Amino acid sequence: MPLPFAVLLPLLAQVGPTGTQIQAPLDMPKRKTVVSAPAITPPSPVAKRLGECLDLAQSDPAAAVTIATGWRAGTKGSARVPAGHCLGLALSAQQSWLPAEAAFLEARADTSVTDQADRARLGAMAANAALAAGNADRALTLLDTAHAEALAAADARLAGEVAIDRARALVALKRDSDASAALAEARTNAPSNATGWLLSATLLRRQGKLGEAQGLIERAAVLAPLDPDVGLEAGVIAVLGLRDEAARRSWQSVIAAAPGSDQARIAKQYLDQLGPDTSPSTR
Secondary structure, three states: OOOOOOOOOOEEEEEOOOOOEEEEEOOOOOOOOOOOOOOOOOOHHHHHHHHHHHHHHHHOHHHHHHHHHHHHHOOOHHHHHHHHHHHHHHHHHOOOHHHHHHHHHHHHHHOOOOOHHHHHHHHHHHHHHHHHOOOHHHHHHHHHHHHHHHHHOOOHHHHHHHHHHHHHHHHHOOOHHHHHHHHHHHHHHOOOOHHHHHHHHHHHHHOOOHHHHHHHHHHHHHHOOOOHHHHHHHHHHHHHOOOHHHHHHHHHHHHHHOOOOHHHHHHHHHHHHHOOOOOHHHO
C-alpha cells in the first residue's frame, strides 16, 4: 500500500560534464511502504475481513482505524493479529508513526512464538514505522530481531527483505560498511527484489564507485523497469559518470512513467539543471 510520505532528500551538488550543477540525492531512497504483503494467512472469513480493512486503510484511513480498533477490542489472543495488522497500516497511512509502531508490536506479541516468520514480518513493520519517525536506533534493534526470526523460520527471502530495511536503518546511523554487508545479503537471499539492487547502487554511488553502481542499477532496471526511483538513480549515476544524454533519457522516462509524482517533479528539476539537449540529433 503506497504511503504518502515520499520526500525530497538532502541534496549534494555535483558538477556535470557541461559545467551544470546537478543536485544528486545524498541519502538512500525512502521505503514507500511499511509492508508489501499480509503478515498472516488467516481462515477465509478473517481473510475477507482483513482484505476489506486493508482496502479501507488506503481509501479512508481514519475509518479503517475506527473499524480495526473495534475489531481488535472484540477479540483475544492470536485472533487480534489481523486487526492489529490493519490498524498499524491505517495509522501508517495517516503518518501516525508511533501509534502504528505500537499497533504492529502488539500484533507481534499476540502472534505465537512458533510463528517466527509472522513475528518477523510484524516486527519489520514496526521497525519501518520507527524509522519513518526518525528513530533509527530503535528500528535497527527491531530489525535485528526480525532478521533472526526470519532465519529461524528458514525463510531466506524474508531474511533478505528484512536485510534491506536493516540497510536503511544502518545508513541513517552512518554505518555504511554494515549497510553494504546487509545489502549484499539482500541481493543473495532476495534477488528478485529490485529495491535491494537500487539501494546497493545508491550506496556505491555515494561512495564514488560509479562503475559498480552502474551494474547494480542496470539489474534494478531489469527487475523494475517502470520504477521511478530506479530511473532517478540511474540518471544520477549517469550524469556523475559524464553521460549527460543517458541521464536525460532516464529522467525523461521517470516523467513518462509516473507523471505528477514526487519523482517526476525531481526528474524535471534535474532536467532543468542539465539544460537543453544540444546533441547533434536535436539540431
